[in-house]
Amino acid sequence: MSEHQQSFTTSIAAPLALCYEAIGNFDAYPQWSSPVTKIAVLDRYPDGKARRVEFEVDMKLRTVRYVLEYTWYPPNRLTWKMTEGDLADIEGSYEFTAEDPKRTTATCSQAISIGFWIPSVILRPIQQTALEHSVLEFKAEAERLAARKPTPASGRG
Numbered sequence: 258m259s260e261h262q263q264s265f266t267t268s269i270a271a272p273l274a275l276c277y278e279a280i281g282n283f284d285a286y287p288q289w290s291s292p293v294t295k296i297a298v299l300d301r302y303p304d305g306k307a308r309r310v311e312f313e314v315d316m317k318l319r320t321v322r323y324v325l326e327y328t329w330y331p332p333n334r335l336t337w338k339m340t341e342g343d344l345a346d347i348e349g350s351y352e353f354t355a356e357d358p359k360r361t362t363a364t365c366s367q368a369i370s371i372g373f374w375i376p377s378v379i380l381r382p383i384q385q386t387a388l389e390h391s392v393l394e395f396k397a398e399a400e401r402l403a404a405r406k407p408t409p410a411s412g413r414g
Contacts, residue, residue: 264366271403289398345372
């Protein structure tokens, strides 16, 4: 059972398909996700989507390594669970809902059991802000990609 469960929802100025594609582009994570120091896709499903991904994450007091196994539910949901690593347990999900063709609601839910002692004066602020900060960093990346990507115009030939 996890020690800490939370969820965070935000609206993103990017199409649902772009959000779904961006969350699966693990090679880009170190460029936009501040705690991720290293990432490696260990294996993929036949459709090319990542199945197992190894992360190294700077938790300020300690860098931790873990492997998440992803399950994809196109076009708008993915889940993950930890299969090995320095933490006791991680499981979570992202769900994307189109608000309109250019805007998406993203909800990330995650449950974590750290498995080692961290002083509560340090742990509490991390627990309160880490997921929100992660989702807001993803939002910034998706919106950056959306601003760069031309939208197909109807009737264009």
